[in-house]
Amino acid sequence: MVDLFETHLLGGTVPLKNRIVMPPMTRTRTSEGGLPTDGDVPNALMATYYGQRATAGLIIAEAADVDQSGHGYARTPGIHSAAQMQGWRLVTDAVHRHGGTIFLQLWHVGRLAHSSILPNGQGPVGVTAQRAEGSSVFAHGPDGRLGYMPAEAPRPLSTDEVSAMVGIFAKAAANARHAGFDGVELHAANGYLFDQFMNSVLNTRTDRYGGGSMEDRTRFLMEVVDAVVAEFGPGRVGVRLSPFGKYGSMPADPLTEETFLYLAEQLGQRGVAYIHLLYELMPDGNMETAEFKPRYLDHALLAKARAVFRGAFIWCGGFKDRERAQASLDTGLVDLIAFGRPYIANPDLVERLKHGWPLAEADRSTYYTRRGEVGYTDFPAYLNGDAARSVA
Template sequence: MNTASTLFSPVEFAGLSASHRVVMAPMTRVRSSQPGDVPNALNAQYYAQRASAALIVTEAAQISPQGKGYSFTPGIHSEAQVQGWLQVTDAVHAEGGRIFLQLWHVGRLSHPDFHNGELPVAPSAEPFEGQIWKVDPVTGQGGMYDSPTPRALTRSEIRQIVEDFRQAARRAMRAGFDGVEIHGANGYLIDQFLRTTSNTRTDEYGGSRANRLRFLQEVVDVVSEEIGAERTAIRLAPFLTARGMACPDILPTILEAAQYLQDKGIGYLHLVEADWDDAPVFTEEFRQQIRARFSRPIIVAGNYDRERAEWVIGQGYADLVAFGRPFVANPDLPLRLEQDLPLAALDHATLFGGTAKGYSDYPSLTTGEAACAL
């Protein structure tokens, strides 16, 4: 073990403490029970297997039926879902883990099939190129489908969604979570409000930077009020350009958001770095600008390996690093990274939907196997 490691040093964040800084990133896996989008025992097994993470951030859970955009994703808006999530949190806590629920409203990245034939909602009725994963009701096969041009939300509907976030946070705590992470990234509803390309409103929620930040602030305010700022976190994606999100004003907007979140005292800020081959670079200048405004814990995610994780923490740009796909195939990822052990390969064909195959059947190394690999 590298005694000078930054990735494997103790950390305190969001009212929690951990002996290392390897986080399990939120990843949609579409394996909830139907009908009702209810978390189940298989989900509990999957997350408990990965409880050695410094923090598990769950797959996103829709805060209301309106917030749904993919088949078989779990929710946090019914009592059955609360009870299902209790199985998950009990299993993770029994293994000594820490777990936050990611709260989700997809906005326009949805399909009428989820809404009784009605259009998905968004800040504005702007056309865009985006696809969602859903199961065909006739064939039962999953596939990618185009999202239609959405309809614009009314002011009263916006107020209701803010309240839905509050109620979802309340249910998350009843379900035993250690906190919640608001999904403000990847082109979903909060992100749609932030960007001039998706938000062309002319009322108090659109136009100026302050207006485009209003919805994010209102959501963070009510969730913080409900469960405490330290147990509240948010995920943002500064450099996202896909899904019609190439906004020329997004970086200054997110820097203003970071200052607001610092003043609010949230538990952590989770920054998504683009992880596709020709994506914009997450610049070091922007890392410095974010850190200048947000001194509280930062989690970063996006194609990290141990070397890059050590660098970003060592530079002070982040406090923890989240790993996505490597955690799917390696339930004991912190051990493997710490001891420089081989990583198992991911079966991409089993990522979305299905059974235990490609989900909870990836083995951990036994003590003997780990010793032999050294």
């Protein structure tokens, strides 16, 4: 058995100082770029935020748009412009200066988008024309104010457009490497574009990316994985999956288990460093109102995936204390534990878990806000707050 605070060599390439992961969490703290093509840009405040949390074994930075067509939520960053790369360099430098390791999550939201924040007012794109009924995104309303708007009906991507998207992801990975990231994670969960293609109910296409066979409906993800691994190298690419997830109005898929095991085997053959499992059933709605309701994979199913995937497994889903995290590691089914919300209010989470210090809680109203450092970088380390005076 391994200890939560033991080191780990991720993908045989990237040394981690412990088994604790800070997962990607959208926080809407970007700045506006100087040009329309700049998109939303990472900034010095974000560099401070990630630098404060660099004691994590691995930080996976919040999802970044690979292209303007994949911009599903206002105030979220991208990795497709020079300004964005410069902004992310502030972040990676801060994390590395504090001895941390950081990957960037790459995403395209597909149909979970709204024309008010897409280039030239164009509509969203998706695997088919099926709208994500009941889901909403953070965009501009008719009065121009930001708020949660219903996701609009998508235009189906053509076969050539899907193929071209592979190159877009590869370019985004190259941009991430030039911005100083140690690796990247592909967001193939939560009802976003990859997930839309892999769902056998939603994907009714009849081309080579269609849902008629396992190979076809996973082809898009596999082509992107191959391209990104070629760009970043084996051992520096992860993939996030959410088997059984319902977020983004995803229909229940009777082939979920079959697809998951196929993905594990194929990703294992492609030099993928880890599979990041987020298996929380969340209702339709939006990222601000969604409640997390963990639904953990059957251990027998996870053991089957473990047998065919040579990389690491990261578990993410409601972890709040050392005991439960260690118990999960003790199953031998996973290698790393991701703590999501606890990292918001506890920049020194590793030390708090190690010493049994109490965890602070963040005000949920500050999760997604334009109030700068409030609820973002203003949380003190345990021994810098009230506890320091008590110790003295």
